[in-house]
Amino acid sequence: MTIFNEKIDRLKTASVKWELMKDIFGEEELLPMWVADMDFKPPQAVIDALTNRVEHGVFGYTFVPNSTASVIQAWLKKRHNWQIEPSWVRYTSGVVEAISAAICALSKEGDTVIVQSPVYTPFFNMIEWNKRTVVNSPLRLVEHKYEIDFEGLEQELQKGCKLFLLCNPHNPAGRVWTKDELLRIGKLCLQYDCLILSDEIHSDLIFKKYRHIPMASLSKELSEKVVTFISPSKTFNLAGLQASAVIIENEALREQFNEELKRRGFSSLNTFGILGMETAYQHGEEWLEDLIDYLQENRTYAINYLADHLPNIHCIDSEGTYLLWLDCRKLKLSDEELRNLLIKKGKLALEPGNKYGPGGEGFVRMNLACPREILKEGLERLKIAFT
Template identity: 40%
Template sequence: MQNHFTKNIDRTPFSTVKYDLRKVLFGTEDIIPLWVADMDLPTAPEITEALIKRLEHPIYGYTLQDNSFWQSAIDWIDKRHQWKVHRKDFVFVAGIVPALGFLVEAFTQPKEKVGIFSPVYPPFRDNIVGNDRTLVEIPFINTDNRYFIDFDLFEEELKNGLKLLIFCHPHNPSGRVWSKEELEKILQLCDQYDCNIISDEIHADLMFYGHKHIPFASLSDVAEKRVVTCMAPSKTFNLAGLNCAYLIFKNKELQDKYVNRVKHMHLDFGGLMATESMKAAYNQGENWYQDLLKHIQGNIDYIVEQFDKTPIKAMKPDATYLVWLDCRALGTQNQIKEFFFKKAKVGVQDGLMFGIAGDGFMRLNTAYPKSVLEEAMKRILNQLE
């Protein structure tokens, strides 16, 4: 493994969400921010070189996503996930979160029921409620510090009129990878009760401990009919600020519904930097990517081991660079936040942001140089003594 990820790089001069919001979120700037899900690690040098080369041309006009752009995604998905997708299946989006909102609008009517399994990534909830749909939260079953789907409750909600499921695959915040059997059960129930599925697979490339990602829509003809897939290079290659993502539709009827919703706003094509970064990432970033996986898995092992003999229980993730912390032994959510933010001075993310099922939990990002995590754990462990 090359030494890409040992240097602590200062991001404060460049208006970064993670650092500039410390005072707002945690009450102080004297805090190690381990919250928002981007990496404090440099992207692949091949991506930087490609962007510099393009910027040397002094005209930065409207940019199309040409065949080479889409072929890079087709090849990456085939190699990484053994799923055959085609140019006609894709629609560009500037980010999965805004696309979720338009998908909800395209596939449901106001007041209709849209479901999520909870706890889950906060913008799922925001895009349902903000679009005047009825939010249905289906809590996971927590067994031995691992989440499982309550299929009985899920079926009850489907019987009660659930029209759309927004599904996190792999799961954020717990890092849970869903098995083929679980996916098939979700699909069987959704097809039985006429419910479509938006599958957010943005963390699909970040698999650890031998786990394998199964693209939901790849399961069967029924899955192709029911599932819209959301993917991006942004989590894998730390490109979130470049606004590059895409949707995959195997069902042209669903694709047309979405495109008809966004096309007049010109939201189905993207910018110059997004285009160049994705091509470089998928075509040239393999070696860096493999080094990243080793680095992140080492960091996860370290964090889980450090919490092992404390009152805080770390839910070891199968995927993602996020660790979900069960902190209920520390007291109420306000007491937990005071412990991390005011005592330990470590800015993990408030579990209640992920829904009521996140009460008593916090989310920690491991995508840092190990030295940063070591300092954060030193602060936490000192306060637990």
């Protein structure tokens, strides 16, 4: 795991995380622990494959070969015991783009779409920017753990919601939904004829005592009502290659999604996205196991540090992802005060919790996917900000 201790200079690489802080936070000299990408190199096999492709030297029009879907099929079977068919797989440059396309393909303007806040900000954006209506069924924080309000969810479904946008594992809370929880969601959505769009981009980043269960894997009846989004971008830190997969078993829904991609002018992934995706899924598993161990150690270090030095900040003990959701409400500060102290005093860039919708007020999100030395510095800055 020592490879994850390497500090890599990401400046002058057009890094959103490291080079847009002036635009996002108003200052440049901050330690960035905000946007969800990692400060780690991907598996060496991916670097070697991309290097060899560059040396070939010709980069003409590219199609996604049949081998890509077969590689995805093998990965999902091995990692999540989910048996899919290659014919179910479609592609986009990213999961957010795919969610937007699915919303347009499978609903009409004015339709309602359920989310569970606090949740990934683009969920709200993709619904609203496509002229659909957000319906929020907030999660409940019970003894420092998020739970689903099933009664509230059913009440919203009864009103005729067209789509349910599920985040599994959940961002920013790090919940890995259990089989029972997913079955209850699925039963309600089937009962009220609501399609499920399941964002499973963090599904490979699960800590050892937990297990990711793809929503569409639970039953044949349910699989016909689910559209699943995955990508190697979070798993292997390949977001810049812009490649994601969409899995749709239902042929009619798949054709509707295809038609929407045609309207958008989508034709194929880029050369390096295809190669990176295939190589990572084929040869990255050992690297991923080491990564999960390292992230779990980072999480433990952060939790212990906060308990010792900042007892008024409670860490929601994540079950997956490399994100830490910090409850700062005992500090009795407004979101603006939290932001100003972090930036002005701590010189630390974290995601403000209120951007994740109702229930996010008084929280901040910290990215743990960095070398331990940077994590330690970030926690020291957090302490400075609130001391």
